[in-house]
Amino acid sequence: MTAVPAPPTAIPLEEIERRIARVRRRAAAEGLGAVLSYGDCWRSANVRYFTDFRPVDGVHDIALALLVLPLDGEPVLLVGDGTLDYAREVSTFRVETFGSLEQTFTDLLAAQGAGPVGLAGHGLIPAHLHERCAAALGGAPLGPTSAVALEKARKSAWELGQLREAARITDLAMDAIRTALENNGPMSERDMARVADIAMIEAGADGPAYLSMVQSGPRAAFSLALPTNRVVRPGEMVMTDIGARYGNYVADGGRGFAYGSVTRQQRDIIDTAADAVEVGLETARAGITADELNKVMQAVLVERGYAPYSSEAMGRGTGHGTGMDPEEELPWIGPGNETVLEEDMVFTLKATINVPEVGGLRTERIVRVTQDGVEPLDNFPMRNFW
Numbered sequence: 001m002t003a004v005p006a007p008p009t010a011i012p013l014e015e016i017e018r019r020i021a022r023v024r025r026r027a028a029a030e031g032l033g034a035v036l037s038y039g040d041c042w043r044s045a046n047v048r049y050f051t052d053f054r055p056v057d058g059v060h061d062i063a064l065a066l067l068v069l070p071l072d073g074e075p076v077l078l079v080g081d082g083t084l085d086y087a088r089e090v091s092t093f094r095v096e097t098f099g100s101l102e103q104t105f106t107d108l109l110a111a112q113g114a115g116p117v118g119l120a121g122h123g124l125i126p127a128h129l130h131e132r133c134a135a136a137l138g139g140a141p142l143g144p145t146s147a148v149a150l151e152k153a154r155k156s157a158w159e160l161g162q163l164r165e166a167a168r169i170t171d172l173a174m175d176a177i178r179t180a181l182e183n184n185g186p187m188s189e190r191d192m193a194r195v196a197d198i199a200m201i202e203a204g205a206d207g208p209a210y211l212s213m214v215q216s217g218p219r220a221a222f223s224l225a226l227p228t229n230r231v232v233r234p235g236e237m238v239m240t241d242i243g244a245r246y247g248n249y250v251a252d253g254g255r256g257f258a259y260g261s262v263t264r265q266q267r268d269i270i271d272t273a274a275d276a277v278e279v280g281l282e283t284a285r286a287g288i289t290a291d292e293l294n295k296v297m298q299a300v301l302v303e304r305g306y307a308p309y310s311s312e313a314m315g316r317g318t319g320h321g322t323g324m325d326p327e328e329e330l331p332w333i334g335p336g337n338e339t340v341l342e343e344d345m346v347f348t349l350k351a352t353i354n355v356p357e358v359g360g361l362r363t364e365r366i367v368r369v370t371q372d373g374v375e376p377l378d379n380f381p382m383r384n385f386w
Helices: 013-029 081-090 098-112 127-136 147-153 157-184 189-202 217-221 264-283 290-303
Strands: 034-040 064-070 076-079 094-097 117-120 142-144 213-216 236-242 244-246 253-259 319-321 328-333 346-355 359-369 374-376
Touching: 013 034, 013 064, 013 147, 034 147, 064 098, 064 127, 076 081, 076 098, 081 094, 094 098, 098 127, 117 147, 147 319, 147 328, 157 189, 157 236, 157 244, 157 253, 157 346, 157 359, 189 213, 189 236, 213 217, 217 236, 217 346, 217 359, 236 264, 253 264, 253 346, 264 290, 264 346, 264 359, 290 319, 290 328, 290 346, 328 346
Parallel strands: 034 117, 076 094, 117 142, 236 359
Antiparallel strands: 034 064, 064 076, 213 236, 236 253, 253 359, 319 328, 319 346, 346 359, 359 374
16 A cells, blocks of 8 residues: 555644634633533544544543633543543643542632533533533533534634545545446445545545445435445446545545436436535625525525425535534534634535435535635535446
8 A cells, every 4th residue: 555644643732722712712702601612432523622632432431521611721621531541642731530520610610700601512412421510510500602613613724734635535535436336347335335435544544534325226315324235236326425534634525426327317316416516605605694505505406396305405404514523513504594604614515315216315515615705625526427
């Protein structure tokens, strides 16, 4: 295997300091006295935004992490006993185990009084840990905050470099599937997923950002599914949802294709999904709301007759934030979301169509907001007839 450049292995100290300062400013504007930022091995961004520590997969507290960020004073990272040494090795501030949670909170309250505390990752934290935090705060209000999510959404030049590389590697994975089909003929969904995973790793990825999804024929009419041993047949559609993890960041890429001869309906599905995303690319810019962007994309899917066959047409949203996690909280490009798009926010634009007995696909692009529009970070074609 040809050697490839290694991705960055540590967040620069100036990045960490900038992030802490910005989150503190947002928290202060919300009237908070402190922020708790929860992450785990599956959704690590709320913690990994501040430290190179990432919890490890497991069923106990080794899979969890909680950053305690007062408006003044040193942050404290709480982790499982088994990951303490690792967390201390890669963090720039104090690290303790969950066994010291109560004392850490007592110290926090003594320093900041009884002001409200914001919780980033409010919808992710396990009930038992949330209850323990609430009790340890001694009655101080604890509720959701968007302070971390809004800062994560805007990427620095250092972050954008990794995101561009993750997207480039993801493009290579799709090209590897196309080449394998051209050279080897029909393949199973699992084999196509393996081709993609191997291509990403050989190109420098740490691995897939999530379990690669490939669905063929009637299974392409499922919105989300993991691959099976089913072999794609000529005349069928194939949906893929594949992304690379490169260093601290990931790509979330959806593409699909028609394999062999194509029907008029299959071509229309592919064209409509691409048209919806292209309208989004033309519309998105700093200063508009997520709701405004969603409306123009959703309208394409509805007006072309796919309202019953598209989750985006039904109002689920036509995009989501992405960065350290494949899906991040903000900006959610969906109905009623009044988040104003800001320069350097990164998110996906997507259109999914699933028609039973015909097939479907998800067409998804990763974009960075600029003052006048967006910069697509991935480049693989959206209309694919192989």
